[in-house]
Amino acid sequence: METTNIDRARDLIIRARSVFVLTGAGISAESGIPTFRGTDGLWKNYSTTDLATPEAFKNNPTLVWEWYHWRQRIISQAQPNPAHQAIVQLEKHAERFLLLTQNVDGLHVRAGSKNVLELHGNIFRARCLLCGATLRHLPPDTEQESDLPRCTCGGLLRPDVVWFGETIPQDIWHTALTFLTKTEVAIICGTSGVVWPAASIPEIARHEGIATIEVNLEPTGISTMVDVSIQGKAGKLLPQLLHN
Ligand code: BV8
Ligand code: ZN
Numbered sequence: 001m002e003t004t005n006i007d008r009a010r011d012l013i014i015r016a017r018s019v020f021v022l023t024g025a026g027i028s029a030e031s032g033i034p035t036f037r038g039t040d041g042l043w044k045n046y047s048t049t050d051l052a053t054p055e056a057f058k059n060n061p062t063l064v065w066e067w068y069h070w071r072q073r074i075i076s077q078a079q080p081n082p083a084h085q086a087i088v089q090l091e092k093h094a095e096r097f098l099l100l101t102q103n104v105d106g107l108h109v110r111a112g113s114k115n116v117l118e119l120h121g122n123i124f125r126a127r128c129l130l131c132g133a134t135l136r137h138l139p140p141d142t143e144q145e146s147d148l149p150r151c152t153c154g155g156l157l158r159p160d161v162v163w164f165g166e167t168i169p170q171d172i173w174h175t176a177l178t179f180l181t182k183t184e185v186a187i188i189c190g191t192s193g194v195v196w197p198a199a200s201i202p203e204i205a206r207h208e209g210i211a212t213i214e215v216n217l218e219p220t221g222i223s224t225m226v227d228v229s230i231q232g233k234a235g236k237l238l239p240q241l242l243h244n
Helices: 005-015 025-031 054-059 061-077 082-093 107-111 170-180 198-207 234-242
Strands: 018-023 096-101 116-118 121-128 134-136 157-161 185-189 211-216 228-231
Touching: 005 185, 005 211, 005 228, 005 234, 018 082, 018 170, 018 198, 025 082, 025 107, 025 234, 054 061, 061 121, 061 157, 082 096, 082 107, 082 234, 096 170, 116 170, 170 198, 185 198, 185 234, 198 211, 211 234
Parallel strands: 018 096, 018 185, 096 116, 185 211, 211 228
Antiparallel strands: 121 134, 121 157
């Protein structure tokens, strides 16, 4: 009987004592959260890259906070989906496990993942531009975005996420790469692979001779680079992959 890509991927995972997972917006799509580059990624005709920048916040903090509060409301109503849950099970079975997510929605932690690094920050955390304090921040009850969120010190708060043009947290990046170079299998799930430096992970894995598996709805720029590329919905495929 022909060995399917799922069989090959499942075999790689079962044999691995150490597993690295990289996720992107696609893993939260089945929780109803718009992806970044998909058709549903637009808000009031702004593209995400128009708004997720320091310049956008400097020019119009009210508009940027309105976008983040809109996203926070969608995420608060959302639930982790079977893809998030399958990764929780994988972590329980692997001897060594690390999940690096590009997502800021916090759904992996809500699903029960433990060893999670949030490369681009968290949408429910804000940071004070004046004193640097970080704190949990939820959207105002009313949709009116009259006042900008302020710190107790009076400073303006910004979302504690990494915007385009901002450097990623070097400690997180270093921890992720150190783990990656010592792992046997890297699963790359639900990312279009266009945002750097996360997009460099499949290349680094291949260079280190690590087996790479991609799970994505459609082919991406890394599909020809990985050892096994499986197309379909993460919520359906990951449970199949990870349940031996
Ligand atoms: C930095 C937080 C440098 C904010 C985000 C080198 C080359 C080219 C460009 C650059 C480069 N170096 C830096 C850049 C610029 C930039 C960049 O990469 N730009 C891109 C657009 C070209 N990178 C940066 O600015 C980064 N910083 O490198 O610093 C530097 C150095 C010194 C000094 C100063 C600076 C910082 C990037 C971080 C940006 N912040 N998020 C917020 O969320 O509000 S990125 C944002 O995109 C999200 O985090 C998102 O997760 C991430 C990546 O996108 P994806 O997750 O892949 O989502 P996308 O919608 O694209 O794709 C979804 C995928 O899922 C699709 O493939 C789809 O098919 C699939 N899918 C959908 N449904 C399903 C599914 N798959 C499975 N099942 C499904 N059901
Ligand atoms: Zn402050």
